[in-house]
Amino acid sequence: MTSFKWMLMICSLFSATNVFAVDPPIVGAAGNTVTFQAKKWTSPVVESTTAWFTANGKTFPLFHAGIGAQASPEWLSPNKKFLLATAVEYGVVIGENGEEIATSQGHCDVISMETGCVLAESYERFCEGKWVGNQWVSEEGGVLNPVLETESPKDLLKNASSIEPAQSRAESLEWSLSFLSPESYMACHPPAQNVQAYNDLGFYLAEDGRDELALKFYRGVEAVGKRTVLMLNIADSLWGLDRKDEAQRYYNQYRDAMSADGKAQKIPQRVIERTAHQGMKN
Template identity: 80%
Template structure:
């Protein structure tokens, strides 16, 4: 009997270049969702990745290993909402250690105004049609598009009592499910969640998820530079062996602390790594 040990596609499968692109689905104000066909090496899968474009910016809606399908008829009459079926591909490990390809589908509700994945349901919920502003599934379920994706403050509440850094990071990563960081931040803008995103990034980095942490740090940085954020970004960049970029943030952090009369509180690692001569313990 196969065990239920999941290995998510985005952690274990090697993606090849996009080899095709379907015509974009055009929503309100010309915002688009584009499906780019992708091929993974193992298990053999051909599927599309979903990209949202608005105001000259493009970002993925889901994690890199999520295959997605959507159709123009799944776009609401007012062009504000699109349904899509993201699928997590993975493997279960058989009793003899063999990898057995498997998948798990969802029905996602996407805001064509922001690129936020508002909510998700079971895959068959996407079988239905729009009746005015409501989506009615073939099974009789009714969707009134509304934000159900939990805010970062709520995610943080569930990890504060976890004992290890790794368990906190794993819990946060799992709580955000299959969404890309960019789509998650489209749901909960950094400008309204500065401290929460800084804390979320810190817990992710503390548990070894520096690449993911940097996504959220960058979101906060776009709102405005903050002293603690610069140190957190520098530490993650340093661990990722992006030393030159890390040194720049260490120097900026040191300069900000010195200007604020807090030079004595600068950690020794900052002095050592930044090579900023004006900083003294």
């Protein structure tokens, strides 16, 4: 019997990539662009592309590192606000004799050319069609009015909050976030409107050692404005990633903020120990 071992090719495959082509960017609303950069994986052999969104001088990936994507200029809506793209998740099937067999699952995704949000996804063949005005009509007769369908962080938390233990909860959240890049996800659900949700989301991820991903969401909240508890959470994740000098700066900011609020007695012992370590080093 064949068993499935879906690998987050995000790490194992991305580390073995090499760039071999970059297609001309697709230019949308306000001159914002999506660029597809071709990649080739050596084991298993898969050729694909990664998609990058650029607006106001800032560039970020639309999908996770293990997701291949492509699009045609004809898939850009007449008002240039939306772009359809096919995105493919790669994995491997473990055969009866233990051999690895490459496999994939495709989607048709709707990208906002204004924000870089991946608004929604459908089955792969949905991308076979045409724009009629600013509605996409598939060859099978399906009609798309581009609207946001990507699940909100509040809903993610609602679904995950009852999961125990912490490891299972973090795995569930990471899996839910394994398709879109954190940057695209936050373009769909801006941190300014989801401060508490992103802080909690990061905390749940960091709780089981997923500090790199947690930091992505913490940084999104930090760009909105510094909050005392956020400084502690950022410091803890930086410490977990062995970025201790940077972590200590955040611990100091947290400690100073707590003292200024008359809450020095509530500062966790680990903060005292880790900032004391800095003092001894200095």
